[in-house]
Amino acid sequence: MALPFRREAEETGRLLALSDGVIAIAITLLVLEIAVPEVPAGTPPSIVAELVFEQSHQFLGYTLSFLVIGLYWTLHRRIFIHIEAHDRRIVWLNLLFLLLVAFVPYATSVFSTYPNRLGVSFIAAVLALTGLSLASLWIYASRRELIEAGLTSRTVGIQATRFLISPIVFAGSIAVASVDPTWAMLTWVLLVPINVVLNSRLVESLEEESSPQD
Secondary structure (H helix, E strand, C coil), rough: CCHHHHHHHHHHHHHHHHHHHHHHHHHHHHCCCCCCCCCCCCCCCCCCHHHHHHHHHHHHHHHHHHHHHHHHHHHHHHHHHEEEECHHHHHHHEEEEEHHHHHHCCCHHHHHCCCCHHHHHHHHHHHHHHHHHHHEEEEEEECCECCCCCCCHHHHHHHHHHHHHHHHHHHHHHHHHHCCHHHHHHHHHHHHHHHHHHHHHHHHHHHHHHCCCC
16 A cells, blocks of 8 residues: 555645636636626716726736636646655745635736736736746755656746746836836736747647657
């Protein structure tokens, strides 16, 4: 019979189930933070469009946080595709990641209420820390050799770079926000082409590993 701690180390199903549940709730809470505007009595219905337009920062915050949480969920899934066993530190690093994910709806609310230097810097800091916790999870697992055998150092490095790029961009946007919050938000768009390039390189590396060697 396998030792209890060994069976526990090989079990990842409950870890993933908890992670998926927390992430799903966090994404749902994002839209619940957006309240339907109330039309004052005696005002024409045409004012509704104006009131909705005034919520543009709420929609921006919702879209940004939804996409980033979705990206982090994809990267989290990629980690546990390759992890074959885990230890207590993996569990606690994963809980740290979930703690920060669950905090994203509040950060989004702050950004939506104060779409200035404060709000931009606050949400960027939370998203940077969330991404950093995910990167730490991957780096720790790869160094402790808890990931599947056969992954080359190139593949592991590309994965680490992809995990780190989001916190780097968000941390950089905090510095930009001190000059111009609008430009800081525009830097977040850099995540799209950078992730596309890194994902392409990752796919190439994985295909090279799976191709038969002469």
